[in-house]
Amino acid sequence: MYISETKMRVRYAETDRMNVVYHGNYAQYFEVGRVEAIRQLGLSYKDLEDSGTILPVIEWNAKFLRPARYDDLLTVRTTLSEWPTDHRLRFRQEVFNEEGKLLTVGDVLLYFMRSATMERAGMPKEMAEKLKPFFS
Amino acid sequence: MYISETKMRVRYAETDRMNVVYHGNYAQYFEVGRVEAIRQLGLSYKDLEDSGTILPVIEWNAKFLRPARYDDLLTVRTTLSEWPTDHRLRFRQEVFNEEGKLLTVGDVLLYFMRSATMERAGMPKEMAEKLKPFFS
Amino acid sequence: MYISETKMRVRYAETDRMNVVYHGNYAQYFEVGRVEAIRQLGLSYKDLEDSGTILPVIEWNAKFLRPARYDDLLTVRTTLSEWPTDHRLRFRQEVFNEEGKLLTVGDVLLYFMRSATMERAGMPKEMAEKLKPFFS
Amino acid sequence: MYISETKMRVRYAETDRMNVVYHGNYAQYFEVGRVEAIRQLGLSYKDLEDSGTILPVIEWNAKFLRPARYDDLLTVRTTLSEWPTDHRLRFRQEVFNEEGKLLTVGDVLLYFMRSATMERAGMPKEMAEKLKPFFS
Numbered sequence: 390m391y392i393s394e395t396k397m398r399v400r401y402a403e404t405d406r407m408n409v410v411y412h413g414n415y416a417q418y419f420e421v422g423r424v425e426a427i428r429q430l431g432l433s434y435k436d437l438e439d440s441g442t443i444l445p446v447i448e449w450n451a452k453f454l455r456p457a458r459y460d461d462l463l464t465v466r467t468t469l470s471e472w473p474t475d476h477r478l479r480f481r482q483e484v485f486n487e488e489g490k491l492l493t494v495g496d497v498l499l500y501f502m503r504s505a506t507m508e509r510a511g512m513p514k515e516m517a518e519k520l521k522p523f524f525s
Numbered sequence: 526m527y528i529s530e531t532k533m534r535v536r537y538a539e540t541d542r543m544n545v546v547y548h549g550n551y552a553q554y555f556e557v558g559r560v561e562a563i564r565q566l567g568l569s570y571k572d573l574e575d576s577g578t579i580l581p582v583i584e585w586n587a588k589f590l591r592p593a594r595y596d597d598l599l600t601v602r603t604t605l606s607e608w609p610t611d612h613r614l615r616f617r618q619e620v621f622n623e624e625g626k627l628l629t630v631g632d633v634l635l636y637f638m639r640s641a642t643m644e645r646a647g648m649p650k651e652m653a654e655k656l657k658p659f660f661s
Numbered sequence: 662m663y664i665s666e667t668k669m670r671v672r673y674a675e676t677d678r679m680n681v682v683y684h685g686n687y688a689q690y691f692e693v694g695r696v697e698a699i700r701q702l703g704l705s706y707k708d709l710e711d712s713g714t715i716l717p718v719i720e721w722n723a724k725f726l727r728p729a730r731y732d733d734l735l736t737v738r739t740t741l742s743e744w745p746t747d748h749r750l751r752f753r754q755e756v757f758n759e760e761g762k763l764l765t766v767g768d769v770l771l772y773f774m775r776s777a778t779m780e781r782a783g784m785p786k787e788m789a790e791k792l793k794p795f796f797s
Numbered sequence: 798m799y800i801s802e803t804k805m806r807v808r809y810a811e812t813d814r815m816n817v818v819y820h821g822n823y824a825q826y827f828e829v830g831r832v833e834a835i836r837q838l839g840l841s842y843k844d845l846e847d848s849g850t851i852l853p854v855i856e857w858n859a860k861f862l863r864p865a866r867y868d869d870l871l872t873v874r875t876t877l878s879e880w881p882t883d884h885r886l887r888f889r890q891e892v893f894n895e896e897g898k899l900l901t902v903g904d905v906l907l908y909f910m911r912s913a914t915m916e917r918a919g920m921p922k923e924m925a926e927k928l929k930p931f932f933s
Contacts, residue, residue: 401832402685402825404678406731411674412582413556416549417810424809424868435868446548450586459678460832460843537696538689538819542812542867549810553674560673560732571732595814596696596707684854685824692821718820722858 391469391523393426399461409456415493416449419482422465423497426480430519442513444478444499451495455486462487472524476501476509527605527659529562535597545592551629552585555618558601559633562616566655578649580614580635587631591622598623608660612637612645663741663795665698671733681728687765688721691754694737695769698752702791714785716750716771723767727758734759744796748773748781799877799931801834807869817864823901824857827890830873831905834888838927850921852886852907859903863894870895880932884909884917 397418405411427434434444457463468481477498484493501510512520533554541547563570570580593599604617613634620629637646648656669690677683699706706716729735740753749770756765773782784792805826813819835842842852865871876889885906892901909918920928 398829400825401677401828402683405673406676406678406680407579407581408678409581411552412585413549413552413674416547416552417808420549420809421806433868443543445543445545445592446589448586448588449548450584452584453582456581460841534693536689537692537813538821540814541809542814542816544814547810553672556673557670569732596705679851679853681853683824684857685821685828688819688821688824715815717815717817717864718861720858720860721820722856724856725854728853 391426391430391520393422393429393467394464395422395425395429395467396462396464397421399457399459399463401459404459407456409458412451412453415451415453415484415495418463418465418484418493419449419451419467419480419495419497422467422482423480423499425465426467426469427516430516432516432519437513437516438504440513441504442510443502443504445502446497447500448498449495450497451482451493453493455490455492457484457486457492463492469520469523472520473501473512476511478512527562527566527656529558529565529603531558531561531565531601531603533557533599533601535593535595535599537595540595543592545594548587548589551587551589551620551631554599554601554620554629555585555587555603555616555631555633558603558618559616561601562603562605563652566652568652568655573649573652574640576649577640578646579638579640581638582633583636584634585631586633587618587629589629591626591628593620593622593628599628605656605659608656609637609648612647614648663698663702663792665694665701665739667694667697667701667737667739669693669735669737671729671731671735673731676731679728681730684723684725687723687725687756687767690735690737690756690765691721691723691739691752691767691769694739694754695752697737698739698741699788702788704788704791709785709788710776712785713776714782715774715776717774718769719772720770721767722769723754723765725765727762727764729756729758729764735764741792741795744792745773745784748783750784799834799838799928801830801837801875803830803833803873803875805829805871805873807865807867807871809867812867815864817866820859820861823859823861823892823903826871826873826892826901827857827859827875827888827903827905830875830890831888833873834875834877835924838924840924840927845921845924846912848921849912850918851910851912853910854905855908856906857903858905859890859901861901863898863900865892865894865900871900877928877931880928881909881920884919886920
């Protein structure tokens with residue numbers, strides 16, 4: 390199991406007239422969580438893309454339990470609990486506020502794809518090597 | 526069953542560097558679909574809010590089957606297949622491109638809530654009246 | 662002089678906790694105004710890009726006079742008052758609400774550029790032909 | 798003169814199909830720069846709002862000199878060079894990339910307003926006290 394956490398602060402633009410974070414903006418929070426999870430492994434999602442592997446989002450699911458508000462300092466926890474055996478990569482993602490209350494929980498399914506051919510692919514070798522220690 | 530359709534065109538800002546619509550932007554497409562579904566009933570979601578009923582999104586789920594691209598004229602189909610018997614309102618939402626291909630399918634759960642107390646509520650009477658003919 | 666108008670409705674996501682449209686979202690409103698201005702000429706900005714001419718935004722200026730609110734049906738007026746003699750294309754853009762009140766006024770400078778070389782270019786011939794009748 | 802800097806990383810959602818940051822997203826970068834400038838003074842913009850003073854954006858101007866790209870770590874520099882003598886607060890804002898190249902430069906005019914009455918106001922006393930040392 391690989392768990393990563395990253396923090397981000399709610400921007401004014403991300404609130405809506407209900408005075409809370411617009412639900413659609415959690416897609417960006419989750420995205421930042423995944424990208425930083427990969428960076429904390431010692432890799433860069435940008436480098437993965439530049440070397441020919443893209444990771445489009447195929448499914449996105451979330452439950453909104455409590456609202457996030459303007460200027461809240463959020464913690465996004467990104468968990469990879471299963472080793473990806475084929476082209477599928479599934480993350481669990483949770484957003485907490487400063488009091489440690491769980492605001493949003495979701496799971497996101499991505500596919501490894503080769504950008505040149507847009508065909509499904511396996512996990513890139515350098516990513517597998519970095520992840521291996523967390524799954525033994 | 527109540528089905529509504531509305532069209533919208535993909536904005537430049539909504540694309541990302543993968544040259545497709547960023548997945549998080551479908552939250553807005555679905556939102557516009559629901560708002561127009563309510564307008565086509567002869568109501569206005571804004572009026573509902575102004576008269577004290579809000580409809581926060583509680584769950585949001587989608588599968589991304591095919592990408593939408595810049596300037597595509599999309600059709601969002603919003604379907605209410607079950608009569609809401611308590612505070613829950615669940616829509617199925619589908620996005621099609623001009624060739625009629627299904628790009629994205631999702632379902633969104635909202636709660637009727639009274640904004641003054643932030644307590645769960647039933648469907649407002651004027652909405653029930655407008656919807657009734659579609660469920661008899 | 663070439664003037665074009667297009668309508669759009671304020672989305673929930675575009676509002677902020679001040680209960681008005683977040684100022685940064687006018688960039689999208691202006692963009693839709695320009696794209697529809699080009700479409701009303703009988704061209705498509707997407708086709709321009711696909712044939713090798715891009716129009717990046719180089720300067721963006723706006724004054725926010727009155728707020729737009731959720732569900733407002735806005736009119737974006739896009740005006741080209743000077744014939745572009747070199748690589749520069751400058752639009753005046755205005756946003757009105759349903760009562761005809763001016764909410765926002767701005768001007769946007771774009772450059773014609775060849776995407777292959779990222780060098781400045783002149784106006785594409787097919788665009789010049791479509792625009793000529795408005796400047797004689 | 799008061800100068801503040803803050804860093805932020807370009808999100809995938811903020812890019813567009815030109816493979817650069819969409820120009821409209823600089824409104825958010827500038828906003829984060831201003832909010833962090835206020836926080837570095839020892840204040841919180843959220844607290845200002847909660848105590849009755851809002852700061853709507855009245856004018857927004859920017860020149861886009863060089864593109865920002867996905868995953869770039871940007872520095873936003875926010876400069877207050879003139880002491881606000883009435884309801885006007887004007888910031889100069891600059892965005893630099895990791896090599897120290899200036900990407901975007903702008904200036905943003907905000908008004909101090911009392912949210913209860915929506916009338917123009919002077920700078921709140923606690924803000925004047927924190928800023929005074931930088932203007933003597």
